[in-house]
Amino acid sequence: MKVGIFALQGDVSEHKKMLHNAGKELGMAIKVVELRDFENFNCDALIIPGGESTAMRRLTHDKDSNKFLNFLKKISGEGIPIMGTCAGLILLAKNVDGKFYDGLLDIEVKRNDYGRQRESFEEDIDLNLNGTTKFHAIFIRAPVIEKVNKGEILADFEGKVVAVKDENVIGLTFHPELTNNTKIYKYFLNLI
Ligand code: GLN
Numbered sequence: 001m002k003v004g005i006f007a008l009q010g011d012v013s014e015h016k017k018m019l020h021n022a023g024k025e026l027g028m029a030i031k032v033v034e035l036r037d038f039e040n041f042n043c044d045a046l047i048i049p050g051g052e053s054t055a056m057r058r059l060t061h062d063k064d065s066n067k068f069l070n071f072l073k074k075i076s077g078e079g080i081p082i083m084g085t086c087a088g089l090i091l092l093a094k095n096v097d098g099k100f101y102d103g104l105l106d107i108e109v110k111r112n113d114y115g116r117q118r119e120s121f122e123e124d125i126d127l128n129l130n131g132t133t134k135f136h137a138i139f140i141r142a143p144v145i146e147k148v149n150k151g152e153i154l155a156d157f158e159g160k161v162v163a164v165k166d167e168n169v170i171g172l173t174f175h176p177e178l179t180n181n182t183k184i185y186k187y188f189l190n191l192i
Helices: 012-026 053-060 065-077 087-092 183-189
Strands: 002-006 031-035 045-048 082-085 093-096 105-110 120-128 132-140 144-148 152-157 160-166 169-172
Touching (some): 012 183, 045 183, 053 087, 065 082, 087 105, 105 160, 105 169
Parallel strands (some): 045 082, 082 169, 093 105
Antiparallel strands (some): 105 144, 120 132, 160 169
């Protein structure tokens, strides 16, 4: 299986390591491709890492803002699993800070909403991946998902949704690549 990671910014090598570990545990041979653009995409799954969503949006929407969204719509329509973490989730959202972006996930997101005191924090959350499991979630200047208009809630924390899934698209407000827990990656790879 070939998994593409958008390598514009963010925790690319950490995601890569987790994908290899998850693949090993599943007995699945995983090849990871670092993507600098989205032309000629030929992977079985896509990860959009965290980083800074404004910078990432500038890079992905550079010439034509619809190009990136159309690319995501096309591959998700083909059933390719897509996972966005933190800023990656922001790029997948339809609504961000009250603005309409027409992303794949019909959710309403507020950026940097945990406040200065809690710019970064870690919490054990209950994550629902075919049954509930504890997961140590690391939040870094995380967004909050204020409303899920369509999709399944995989986890919430303090009354806010922190993980969501709509068919083959997953969005997380936290950083699974910074843990040693491969559960989310195995779940993601099994969607292929
Ligand atoms: N605060 C960042 C943003 O709004 C996201 C942070 C992250 O990806 N860790 O883009």
